């Protein structure tokens with residue numbers, strides 16, 4: 310799960326902190342800061358994407374339009390999450406992309422499988438598990454995959470398939486790069502990643518390519534690269550050695 314930084318509450322042209330009368334008004338600002346990606350499953354949602362309330366708005370009407378309570382979510386993640394997160398304690402019992410090192414607590418594997426990483430800290434492990442359960446992050450076809458027969462039959466939850474496609478694209482791209490590395494090919498790979506989404510998949514497949522990882526962090530708006538494992542000094546500075 311991509312750690313993100315949505316920044317301070319946006320301001321108007323006149324420099325006033327924006328106040329939203331309706332949370333939907335925050336959507337363009339959220340997309341501008343974070344890109345049109347689900348904050349949880351990371352699918353790219355080029356068509357209407359929900360401004361998602363971290364704490365559900367029904368029981369938290371005062372938080373409904375609060376910048377700090379908003380992320381972006383696809384329909385699947387938003388509806389699976391439903392009203393599960395209501396109180397501050399519910400928030401504290403989970404990991405969140407806007408505050409935690411969410412890339413470290415999940416492991417992305419071939420064919421789009423997501424699972425818990427090896428986490429020694431049991432409390433952190435429980436919080437990561439709770440987040441995955443909240444949005445159905447680990448769902449996949451198969452006997453214990455968590456998808457219902459109807460969801461598969463009607464293709465109403467294709468997050469797994471989309472992630473698997475991203476994995477295959479990333480692997481193909483890495484194989485092509487190994488044959489003939491060039492700045493142009495790197496640029497194309499980055500554009501493909503941006504269009505497909507699933508930052509975590511690309512970051513995993515290019516785990517041994519620091520320049521590509523650094524460039525991926527920059528390509529996906531709002532990536533909190535300070536909460537991604539440290540890159541070597543020559544890559545983490547924002548200047549000279551920047552790749553493509």
Ligand SMILES: [Zn+2]
Nearest residue numbers: 347350383386
């Ligand atoms: Zn999602």
